[in-house]
Amino acid sequence: MPKFDITLLTSREFLVAENGDEFAETILEEDRLLTSALEKRGLSVTRTNWDNPDFSWAETRCVLFRTPWDYFNRYDEFEPWLKNTGKVTKFINPIEIIHWNIDKHYMLDLERAGINIPPTVFVEPGDTRKLSEITKELNWDEFILKPAISGGAWHTYRIGKDNIAAHEEIYKELIRDRSLLVQEYQKSILTEGEVSYIVIGGEFTHAILKKGKADDFRIQESFGGTIHEYTPTPEEIEFAQNVVRTSKPGIIYARVDVMRDNNGKLSLGELEVFEPALWLRKHPPAAELFAGIVAGILQDKS
Numbered sequence: 001m002p003k004f005d006i007t008l009l010t011s012r013e014f015l016v017a018e019n020g021d022e023f024a025e026t027i028l029e030e031d032r033l034l035t036s037a038l039e040k041r042g043l044s045v046t047r048t049n050w051d052n053p054d055f056s057w058a059e060t061r062c063v064l065f066r067t068p069w070d071y072f073n074r075y076d077e078f079e080p081w082l083k084n085t086g087k088v089t090k091f092i093n094p095i096e097i098i099h100w101n102i103d104k105h106y107m108l109d110l111e112r113a114g115i116n117i118p119p120t121v122f123v124e125p126g127d128t129r130k131l132s133e134i135t136k137e138l139n140w141d142e143f144i145l146k147p148a149i150s151g152g153a154w155h156t157y158r159i160g161k162d163n164i165a166a167h168e169e170i171y172k173e174l175i176r177d178r179s180l181l182v183q184e185y186q187k188s189i190l191t192e193g194e195v196s197y198i199v200i201g202g203e204f205t206h207a208i209l210k211k212g213k214a215d216d217f218r219i220q221e222s223f224g225g226t227i228h229e230y231t232p233t234p235e236e237i238e239f240a241q242n243v244v245r246t247s248k249p250g251i252i253y254a255r256v257d258v259m260r261d262n263n264g265k266l267s268l269g270e271l272e273v274f275e276p277a278l279w280l281r282k283h284p285p286a287a288e289l290f291a292g293i294v295a296g297i298l299q300d301k302s
Contacts, residue, residue, distance in 0.1 A: 005043040005298055007060040008035065009275075011070045012049045027067050030280050034066075037291035043298065050081060061298060062090040065098070065275045072150045092294060093273050097248045101274045104148040104181055106247075113246045116267045118259075119184040122148065123175060131171040132164045134182060142185035145171065147178050151275070158185060186267065188260040194269055195230055197240035197256045198278050198286060201293050204237045206283035227279065239266045247271060252293060253278065 008031050017024035035045045048055050050068045057063070063085065071078040086095040093101075100106050111117050123134060135143060145167065146156040155174060159167050174180055193211035197204055209230035232240075240256040247254075255276035261267035280287040 002059050002061045003044070004046045004060040005062070006038055006045045006294065007055075007057075007063050008045065008047040008066045009050050009063050010047060010067045012051065013070065014067050015047075015049055026281065030278065031066060033280050033284060033287045034064075034291065037287045038294065041291055041295040043291075043295060050085075051077065057085045058088040060089055062092055062294075064092045064294065067277075068275055069152055071275075072147070072152075072154055075149055092297070093252050094250050097251055098274050100248050101271065102149060103179070104150075104270075105179070106271070107181075107268070110243065110246060110268060110271065115243055115246055116261065116265055118186050118261055118267055118269070121182050123180045123182060125175060125177055125179060127175055131159075131168055135159075135161075135164060138182065138184070140184045144181070144183045144185055146181050146183075147174060148181055149178065184262070186259050186261050186269075188262075192260060193228075194257055194259045195232065195236070196277075196279070197232065197237065197258060198283070199240055199244045199251075199254045199256060200286055200290050201252065202241065202244060204232075204241055205286040205289060206279070207232045207236075207240075208279045208282060227282070229282070236266065243268055243271055244273075247273070252297070253290060 010027070010031070014024050014027045017028050031047055035047070038045050046060070047066075050071070051074075068078075082095070082098070085091075091098060100109075105122065107117050107120060108122070111120075119138075119140070121134070121138065123129075131145070142158065142160045144156065145159055147154070150156065155170070157167055157170070171180070193209050196208045196210060198206050198208075207230045209228040211226050211228065236258065240258060243256045244251055244254050251273050253273070253276070255272040255278060257269035257272070259267055259269050278286065278290075280290070
């Protein structure tokens with residue numbers, strides 16, 4: 001019999017919070033909140049890093065992805081771990097959804113299904129064109145360059161016409177073995193920020209407004225970004241819920257990042273159903289809802 005019902009998945013960096021590490025402490029606070037909600041439903045919960053060599057994944061009934069936030073720069077290790085671990089335990093969200101969402105090509109699926117996204121082109125490994133050649137064809141004043149498999153603004157660059165040359169070398173290095181996105185820069189990121197809508201069990205629970213430091217497009221807390229309470233309009237809630245409905249079936253929890261595009265329309269920045277920050281500490285009832293859904297899934301499988 002498995003030792004644990006649920007394993008919350010993190011990375012070694014966030015197993016504990018070193019003195020003064022406020023970012024890591026918020027991660028631990030979130031996991032404590034979720035753990036408490038799960039344990040109230042009679043479930044046994046543990047927490048470990050995905051690359052823990054001493055943990056037997058067959059001894060947990062399911063793995064709930066939380067903060068394995070080093071996967072993208074260790075993907076050659078993470079991808080086989082994902083494949084092998086998925087054979088011996090259940091993933092939440094399901095592994096098929098994780099495989100789809102981990103690579104940002106999913107944005108094209110959503111665009112084809114009618115979801116508004118920023119103008120985006122993908123450049124595939126081995127493309128011999130210079131970055132200047134690609135962007136000249138697009139005729140954008142500013143654009144964002146980032147890998148298709150990435151997180152936390154890793155190798156994410158805001159580039160204008162006047163500094164393309166300064167990014168040619170890193171572009172050349174990245175394109176050797178990974179797909180890249182080139183997206184038109186959306187100006188509202190600086191003026192209005194980005195709103196994250198949390199959707200659990202298909203229903204909107206709460207929203208968070210994220211803003212970057214002065215003149216910084218990176219809104220992540222790890223880069224000094226700040227989060228604020230936010231009350232969305234019915235139109236915004238419907239947009240977020242529709243993104244989830246339009247995606248792969250079986251999504252249990254999701255974060256839908258939305259901005260206003262350069263035409264003032266709601267636009268999907270990213271859909272996170274793999275390892276999203278959920279800001280449960282800002283809306284504890286969402287942790288209770290989440291725990292109830294997970295408990296129901298495990299009861300159905302028992």
